[in-house]
Amino acid sequence: MGVTIKDIAKETGFSVATVSRVLSNKVGFFSQETAAIVNAAALKLGYKKNMAATELVTQKSSIIAVIINSTKTNFSDPIIEGIQQKANEADKRVIILYAGDHDFRSQQRALTTALERPLMGILLLSVDLFADNLQLLKTANVPFRFISISFQDPDLKYVASDDWQIGYLATKYLLKKGHRKIGLAGVDIESSAHTGKLRLAGYQRALIENNITPQKDWIQTGNYSYKAGLNAMKNYGQQKNVSAIITGSDLVGIGLLNQAAKMNISIPNDLSLITIDGTYLCRIVQPQLTSITQNFYSMGYLGAEYLISNQRQNAFTDIQISERGSVRKLTAADSEN
Amino acid sequence: MGVTIKDIAKETGFSVATVSRVLSNKVGFFSQETAAIVNAAALKLGYKKNMAATELVTQKSSIIAVIINSTKTNFSDPIIEGIQQKANEADKRVIILYAGDHDFRSQQRALTTALERPLMGILLLSVDLFADNLQLLKTANVPFRFISISFQDPDLKYVASDDWQIGYLATKYLLKKGHRKIGLAGVDIESSAHTGKLRLAGYQRALIENNITPQKDWIQTGNYSYKAGLNAMKNYGQQKNVSAIITGSDLVGIGLLNQAAKMNISIPNDLSLITIDGTYLCRIVQPQLTSITQNFYSMGYLGAEYLISNQRQNAFTDIQISERGSVRKLTAADSEN
DNA sequence: GCACTCTAAGCAAACGTTTACAATAGCTTT
DNA sequence: AAAGCTATTGTAAACGTTTGCTTAGAGTGC
Numbered sequence: 118m119g120v121t122i123k124d125i126a127k128e129t130g131f132s133v134a135t136v137s138r139v140l141s142n143k144v145g146f147f148s149q150e151t152a153a154i155v156n157a158a159a160l161k162l163g164y165k166k167n168m169a170a171t172e173l174v175t176q177k178s179s180i181i182a183v184i185i186n187s188t189k190t191n192f193s194d195p196i197i198e199g200i201q202q203k204a205n206e207a208d209k210r211v212i213i214l215y216a217g218d219h220d221f222r223s224q225q226r227a228l229t230t231a232l233e234r235p236l237m238g239i240l241l242l243s244v245d246l247f248a249d250n251l252q253l254l255k256t257a258n259v260p261f262r263f264i265s266i267s268f269q270d271p272d273l274k275y276v277a278s279d280d281w282q283i284g285y286l287a288t289k290y291l292l293k294k295g296h297r298k299i300g301l302a303g304v305d306i307e308s309s310a311h312t313g314k315l316r317l318a319g320y321q322r323a324l325i326e327n328n329i330t331p332q333k334d335w336i337q338t339g340n341y342s343y344k345a346g347l348n349a350m351k352n353y354g355q356q357k358n359v360s361a362i363i364t365g366s367d368l369v370g371i372g373l374l375n376q377a378a379k380m381n382i383s384i385p386n387d388l389s390l391i392t393i394d395g396t397y398l399c400r401i402v403q404p405q406l407t408s409i410t411q412n413f414y415s416m417g418y419l420g421a422e423y424l425i426s427n428q429r430q431n432a433f434t435d436i437q438i439s440e441r442g443s444v445r446k447l448t449a450a451d452s453e454n
Numbered sequence: 455m456g457v458t459i460k461d462i463a464k465e466t467g468f469s470v471a472t473v474s475r476v477l478s479n480k481v482g483f484f485s486q487e488t489a490a491i492v493n494a495a496a497l498k499l500g501y502k503k504n505m506a507a508t509e510l511v512t513q514k515s516s517i518i519a520v521i522i523n524s525t526k527t528n529f530s531d532p533i534i535e536g537i538q539q540k541a542n543e544a545d546k547r548v549i550i551l552y553a554g555d556h557d558f559r560s561q562q563r564a565l566t567t568a569l570e571r572p573l574m575g576i577l578l579l580s581v582d583l584f585a586d587n588l589q590l591l592k593t594a595n596v597p598f599r600f601i602s603i604s605f606q607d608p609d610l611k612y613v614a615s616d617d618w619q620i621g622y623l624a625t626k627y628l629l630k631k632g633h634r635k636i637g638l639a640g641v642d643i644e645s646s647a648h649t650g651k652l653r654l655a656g657y658q659r660a661l662i663e664n665n666i667t668p669q670k671d672w673i674q675t676g677n678y679s680y681k682a683g684l685n686a687m688k689n690y691g692q693q694k695n696v697s698a699i700i701t702g703s704d705l706v707g708i709g710l711l712n713q714a715a716k717m718n719i720s721i722p723n724d725l726s727l728i729t730i731d732g733t734y735l736c737r738i739v740q741p742q743l744t745s746i747t748q749n750f751y752s753m754g755y756l757g758a759e760y761l762i763s764n765q766r767q768n769a770f771t772d773i774q775i776s777e778r779g780s781v782r783k784l785t786a787a788d789s790e791n
Numbered sequence: 792g793c794a795c796t797c798t799a800a801g802c803a804a805a806c807g808t809t810t811a812c813a814a815t816a817g818c819t820t821t
Numbered sequence: 822a823a824a825g826c827t828a829t830t831g832t833a834a835a836c837g838t839t840t841g842c843t844t845a846g847a848g849t850g851c
Contacts, residue, residue, distance in 0.1 A: 119595070121837055132801045137839060148799060163593060168570040169509040170837035174806045180567075187535060198524060201552055201560075210567045213550035215538055223538075230517075230547045233505040256500060258456070343738060371738050378740060401680060401708050402739060403715055458807055469831050474809060485829065507807035511836045 120162045128158045140166070172235040179209045181421060182231040185242040187215045187223075191367065192396050192413045193242055196264060199417025200240060207425050209237055216244050224250045232257045238424040240264055240417075245310050260427060264420040265413070266310035267431070276420040278411045279433045280312045284319025287363045287391050287409050290438055292327055295447030296389060299324065300359035302349035303339040303369030313338070313365070316393070320363065334358055341365050346372020355380060360447065361389035367398040370406050374443070385445035395439050404442035411436055457499045465495045477503070509572040516546045518758060519568040522579040524552045524560075528704065529733050529750045530579055533601060536754025537577060544762050546574055553581050561587045569594045575761040577601055577754075582647050597764060601757040602750070603647035604768070613757040615748045616770040617649045621656025624700045624728050624746050627775055629664055632784030633726060636661065637696035639686035640676040640706030650675070650702070653730070657700065671695055678702050683709020692717060697784065698726035704735040707743050711780075722782035732776050741779035748773055 122136045129136070131151065138146040139155040147155075158164075172178045181204055185193055197213065204211045214231055217223025228250055231239055239254070239261040246254065254261055255272065263275040284301070291299050301320050304313040317336070324331050337352050339345025346369035353359060364370035370392030377384055384390050384404060392399060395410025412434045419432055459473045466473070468488065475483040476492040484492075495501075509515045518541055522530055534550065541548045551568055554560025565587055568576055576591070576598035583591065591598055592609065600612040621638070628636050638657050641650040654673070661668050674689050676682025683706035690696060701707035707729030714721055721727050721741060729736065732747025749771045756769055 123837075133838080134802075134840080135800055137837095138800090141839080143840090146799075151799080165566075165594070166570050167510070167572075167837050169506045169572055170806090171839075172506040172806090173504070173510055173808085173837080174839050176806070187531065187538075194524065197552060201524070201554075205563070210563075211552070212567070213552070215534060215548070215550070217538075226542070226547075229502075230549070233503050235504075235506060257502070343734075368738075375738065375740060397680075398738075401705075401712065401735075403712060460807075470808080471810080471832075472830055474807095475830090478809075480810090483829075488829080504807050507836090508809075509836090510807080510838085511809050513836070 119167070120159075120164045121167070122164070124162055125155060125158045125164060128162065129154050131155065140164075176235055177237070178235040179237055180234075181209050181211050181237050181240060181424065183211060183213045183240045183242060184216050184227050184231065184244055185213060186244045187218050190243055191398055192265070192394055192411070195396075195413035196242055196417035196420075199414040199419075200421045201417075202414075203418045203421035203425070207421075209421075209425060219245065221247050221250070225253070228253055232259065238262070240420050240424060243310075245308050260424055262420055262424050263310075264416055265411075266312050267315070268309070269311055274423070274429065274431055276416050276423060276432045276434065277312070278416075278436050280315035281319040281322075282433075283393055283409050283411075283436055284316035284321075284363070285323045286319075286436065286438065287393065288320045288323035290409075291361045291363070291389065291391060291444070292323065294361070294389065294444055295451065296361040297327075297329055298332075298335065298359045298361075299329075300335045300337065300349075300353060300362035302337045302353075302362050302364050302373060303341055303345040304365035305340050306338055316365070332358070339365065339369065341369055343368040343372040345369050346374070347376045349373055350376035350380065350382075355382075357382070357388065359388075360451075361391070361444065364390065364392040367392050367394045367396050367406065367408070370408075370443075371398060371402050374402060374406070385443050389445050390443040392443075399439070399441060407441045407444045408439050409436055410439045456504070457496075457501045458504070459501070461499055462492060462495045462501060465499065466491050468492065477501075513572055514574070515572040516574055517571075518546050518548050518574050518577060518761065520548060520550045520577045520579060521553050521564050521568065521581055522550060523581045524555050527580055528735055529602070529731055529748070532733075532750035533579055533754035533757075536751040536756075537758045538754075539751075540755045540758035540762070544758075546758075546762060556582065558584050558587070562590070565590055569596065575599070577757050577761060580647075582645050597761055599757055599761050600647075601753050602748075603649050604652070605646070606648055611760070611766065611768055613753050613760060613769045613771065614649070615753075615773050617652035618656040618659075619770075620730055620746050620748075620773055621653035621658075621700070622660045623656075623773065623775065624730065625657045625660035627746075628698045628700070628726065628728060628781070629660065631698070631726065631781055632788065633698040634664075634666055635669075635672065635696045635698070636666075637672045637674065637686075637690060637699035639674040639690075639699050639701050639710060640678055640682040641702035642677050643675055653702070669695070676702065676706065678706060680705040680709040682706050683711070684713045686710055687713035687717065687719075692719075694719070694725065696725075697788075698728070698781065701727060701729040704729050704731045704733050704743065704745070707745075707780075708735060708739055711739060711743070722780050726781040728781055736776070736778060744778045744781045745776050746773055747776045 122133050125136045126133045139152045214227040216227040241263045243265040267275045267277045306313040337349035350373045392406045392408045395408035399406040399408050415434045459470050462473045463470045476489045551564040553564040578600045580602040604612045604614045643650040658668050674686035687710045729743045729745045732745035736743040736745050752771045
C-alpha cells in the first residue's frame with residue numbers, strides 16, 4: 118500500500134540498508150549528501166515509517182501505554198500531561214487505554230491490547246486490578262508502575278502522594294483551626310490499594326496525638342464518588358456530630374457540600390470541609406473548597422521518568438494545603454456546645 | 455524473548471501454519487482435537503500474540519485511534535465510553551492519543567504516532583487541526599471522522615449535534631419562558647470548525663422569527679472555557695442588558711454563574727441561564743444548570759460505527775432540554791423594566 | 792609501496808505472523 | 822476403479838524494517 122524504504126531505495130539508487138540508516142538517523146553510517154538525497158526522496162514520496170515492521174525486528178518500542186479506569190477521575194488530566202511532558206523529553210510516545218469502570222473484562226481487554234505489542238512500559242492510573250489481571254501483568258515481563266495509588270505488595274511500584282501524611286496533615290490543619298470533632302468521609306478502606314487505609318491511619322494518629330479518641334460515627338467510608346459525598350452527609354445527619362469533615366476526593370467534597378445545602382447546613386458557617394485532591398473542581402463551586410492539594414502533574418512526570426529510566430523504588434510527590442473558603446476557625450464561643 | 459507460534463509448533467508437533475490457524479480461529483481449517491492440543495500448549499507456555507508481526511503481514515489492524523485534545527473537555531468521557539462500547543461489539547481495540555492544547559507539535563506527534571502503524575481508522579474528538587496536520591491526515595489514506603464538531607469542508611465527515619438546532623432550540627426555550635433580551639456567551643465563532651457559527655445562526659434565527667433584533671452586546675464570544683464564562687459576565691456588567699443567557703459549554707455556564715454571584719446577581723432570580731452540553735457538571739453546582747443536553751455517548755457510539763462500517767455521510771445525534779434550576783419564567787410584572 | 796584505518800555503502804538474515812498453494816488421506820459418486 | 826470432493830495439514834513466501842558482516846575505496850604512516 119504505502120511507500121516503503123524499498124521505493125525510496127529504487128528512487129535514489131541506494132540500497133535499503135542505507136536508506137534505513139539515514140531515515141532512522143544512525144549517525145556515522147552515511148554521508149551528508151546521501152542523507153540529503155534520501156530525505157528529499159522520502160518527503161517527495163510521502164514516506165511513513167511502518168512501526169509494525171520496526172517493532173517486529175527490534176523487539177522493542179518507544180511506546181508507553183497508560184491504563185486508566187473510565188470512572189470520572191477528574192485528576193487524570195494533569196497526570197497525563199505530566200507523562201506526556203516527560204515522554205516528549207525522552208522521545209517516547211504515549212497511548213492511553215481505558216480499562217472500564219472496575220470491570221474485569223474491560224481491564225483484561227485493555228491489558229492484552231497493550232501487551233500484544235512491544236512496549237516500553239505500562240503506567241496504571243489509579244486502576245485497581247483484579248487478581249487475575251495483575252497476574253497477567255506481572256508475568257508479561259514488561260516494566261510497569263502504578264500512579265496515584267500505593268500498595269503493600271513489594272512487587273508493585275508506585276508514584277503517589279504519601280497518603281498517611283495526607284490524612285495526618287488534613288487532621289492537624291483542622292485541629293489547628295480549633296476543631297476537635299473531625300469526620301472522614303468517602304475514602305475506600307476495602308480496596309487492595311491501601312490509599313484509604315493510610316489516610317485513615319494518618320487521621321487517627323493526628324487525633325490521638327491530641328488526646329482525642331476517634332469516634333466510629335465520625336467515619337463514613339465510600340468510593341470517592343459524588344454520591345459517596347451525598348450519602349456521607351446524610352449519615353452525619355442534622356445533629357452535626359462533627360464540626361469539620363475531611364473528604365476523600367473533590368467529588369466527595371462537592372457531594373457533601375450540596376447535600377449539606379439541601380439540609381440547610383451552611384459551609385463553612387455550620388460545618389467546615391477540607392477535601393483531598395485540589396483539582397479545578399474545588400474552584401468552580403461555591404464556596405470554593407479548601408484542600409490538601411496533590412501534585413498530579415508531578416506524579417505523571419515522575420512516573421514516566423522512573424519507568425523510562427527503569428528505577429525500582431517508590432516515590433512520593435509533594436502535597437500542600439490550599440486554603441480556600443470551606444473551613445472556619447472555631448472561636449471560644451463555639452466551644453460551648 | 456517471548457513464546458512464539460514456533461515454540462507451540464515444536465511443542466505440539468504441528469506446523470506453524472496449523473498453530474496459526476487455530477490461534478487466530480480460522481474455522482474450517484482445523485479439527486477440534488488439534489485445536490484443543492494447540493490451545494492447551496499455548497496456555498501452558500504463556501503464549502502472547504505479537505501484534506507487530508500480525509499487523510505487518512496483514513497490513514491492517516483492529517485498532518481505532520482516538521485523538522483528543524488535552525484541554526479539559528469534560529464531555530470526552532461519555533464519548534469515549536460510546537466508542538469503546540461499539541468497538542467491543544465489533545471486536546475492535548481502542549487507543550487514545552492526546553494532541554495537546556491546540557499545539558501544532560503535539561498534534562503532529564499524536565497524528566504520526568497513530569499513522570505510523572496499521573490502523574482501522576481515526577476518530578478525532580473536538581480537535582481543531584492545524585492546516586498542515588489536516589493535510590497529513592488527509593493524505594494518510596486512513597479513514598477518519600470528527601466527533602462533536604462539524605465542518606463545511608465536504609472531505610471532513612463528522613458525527614455531532616446539530617449546532618444550528620442547539621442555538622435555535624435554546625433561544626426558543628428562553629423565549630417561551632418570556633425572555634426577549636437573550637445573550638449568547640462563550641462560543642467560538644473564529645475556529646475552522648463551524649460549531650460556534652452555527653449556534654450563533656440558530657440563535658439569531660429564533661430571535662428574528664420573533665421579531666427581535668439581536669443586539670451586538672448580547673453576544674460575548676469565547677473559547678468555551680470557565681474563564682470565558684467569567685469574562686462574559688464581567689462584560690455583560692451590572693446593568694443587566696440581558697435577562698437570560700445561553701452559554702456555549704457547561705464550564706462557561708459555571709464561570710458565568712460564579713462571576714454573577716460575585717457581582718451579587720442571583721441566578722435564576724436576577725438572570726436566567728441555559729447551558730449547552732449538559733454534563734455532570736450541571737448537576738454539581740448550585741443552582742443546577744438547565745441545559746441543552748447533547749448525547750455524547752451516542753456520538754461516540756455512532757462515530758465508531760460509521761468508521762467501522764465505512765459509511766460516508768455525516769450524522770447528527772439527538773439533543774434535548776434538561777430543565778434544572780437556572781431558568782426563571784418571566785411574568786407580567788417583570789416586563790415593566 | 793605496504794599495511795593499516797576509516798568512511799560509506801551493500802548483502803542478506805532475521806523478527807513472528809498469515810495465507811496461497813500443494814499434498815495427503817479418506818470418502819463419495821458414477 | 823477412476824474421478825472428484827472434503828477435511829486436515831504442511832511448505833514456503835511475504836510483510837517492511839534493522840543490523841552484523843562484508844566490501845570497496847581513500848587516506849595515513851612508515
